Amino acid sequence: MNIYDVSKKAGVSIATVSRVLNGNNNVSEKTRQRVLSVMDELGYTPNVFARGLGLNTMKTIGIMCTDSSDVYLANAVYYLEQELRANDYDSILCCTGTRNSTKKKYMELLISKRVDGIILVGSKFLDTHMEENAYIIDAAKSLPIMLVNCHLDGENIYSAQCDDETAVFSVTDSLIKSGRNKIVYLYTSTSQSGLKKLSGYEKALDLNHIPARTEFMQLCHKDILRAKEYLNSLHARGISFDAVVTSDDSLAVGALKFAYENHIRVPDELNIVGYNDSILARCTEPELTSIDSKVEALCSTTVNTLMGVFAEKHVPSKTLIQAELIVRGTTRL
């Protein structure tokens, strides 16, 4: 017995039943009486514990992301919302920023709102200090925690990740096999996923017996200008390089700007590889070769797994999805 049955039987919209329940005045007295008598007849009483007015669940999932205006995270939020909606779930969005104390506060807040599950988007939710992740393990005691593109071992924690390490390994290895051997790696963060990408770069060098050079690995955040200026500084110091691999398209845009300023021909003299295959990759001239990190597949897997958890099915606690290299004009591979 729920609000939908009342609405159907009374021949009014759910919104009208809701208005009657809320004592809202925008309902005619006649309609109000009809709705109330149907409630009586059906023996309907709003659930005192209030899980969504007579339903046994809020049918609401909390989505936490550090910054929903980030191009990658905005896409993830979009796909998650669509998938959840297709399963009749609402999503409450929380943009947490990157401070641990704020993330914990929002997690607590969402739990107090009694959402049915929480999805953490992006690997910026995991700290390299494991004790800082205790709040996630703790939250998983109350409800399922879904991680999009990061992984944490723990009961009731599920993850879907892109195989970022293999993706960066493969493209770096391909660049080496095609004759490049002075490859700069620019990265956006030292998150779990960020470190895997970096490790993929280092492994490819190692496998090909090319020593890793510290000046060839640089943290630039998602900052186009910082990427450009770092490459300018290498160039000014007479340090030459023939390829730039990045962990985000924004840094590849910066690399292209460096090449433009210094009249370096791309891809003849310099190969550039972006990551995430975002709209930025199609804005530049030439367009960016970029790694498609399969955000849509990660999000649909996450929601499918969550629905499996709710249905008490057996679901994998960890899913790994392969990235795909999209070759455009900034490489000759």
Place this chain on the structure above:
Amino acid sequence: MNIYDVSKKAGVSIATVSRVLNGNNNVSEKTRQRVLSVMDELGYTPNVFARGLGLNTMKTIGIMCTDSSDVYLANAVYYLEQELRANDYDSILCCTGTRNSTKKKYMELLISKRVDGIILVGSKFLDTHMEENAYIIDAAKSLPIMLVNCHLDGENIYSAQCDDETAVFSVTDSLIKSGRNKIVYLYTSTSQSGLKKLSGYEKALDLNHIPARTEFMQLCHKDILRAKEYLNSLHARGISFDAVVTSDDSLAVGALKFAYENHIRVPDELNIVGYNDSILARCTEPELTSIDSKVEALCSTTVNTLMGVFAEKHVPSKTLIQAELIVRGTTRL
């Protein structure tokens, strides 16, 4: 008397109180007994009408947007969430797509969830056929409706808009005054805001006694390639032009790609103006002159107005915010 008082008095987190209320097993029997006895002592009973467990409101706002992965809308959703959060409100996000029937369904759904207000983001929620907007006027009978960058007259409907018409008028007029007189206008949609921008373009031509040419006004949606190909088709037909004004940065990117392909120098031979001053404007070479449509200000105004409505203050039903031209390398103004 609410859940916070219970949590404080019992010396446990809100999440724990919530778990006890939900009959969740992840609470020790000792804690459960303490929470229940505090509830008894304080005479706490969960509100049967369930507005957020003993609070008188859900403190939740519905945000509807057609596509949260769109760069402009993603920024708006981000700023709205941040502003709402700062006012202790949650937001439930709905990505509706562009079909009217789906928009109506989501509006109904949000009302049935008893949100405290609904924010519609972008002018794609208004139809040129006024009868198609009746669902918005109808919804406003139950709760405040906030429109971000569109306007609809009606009780309990509030709007914050960028003065898009003046923005396009001014930049077109400046281009004419700087010597351009064959100005193409590429636009993304015929939404309310879209039509205002187009009208700004036409007014600037009219004021300067330049006849409007139908082949100089073209709908391209947010499609980089379509913009490029349309300009290619004009060029192939020998129709020359010396400036391209657009309603979105993506179309300005397309115009720049057209210039690159045809070896036309920007800005010497062709001036290009984007709109929204998004990250795309900083990806191209040269970077795009673009109109900053002040999405952050629109969003903070929207949330401030909504909070004013809740506080029963006098608030303006319509706010107009001026855009700002950001001059970069694609124009000589």
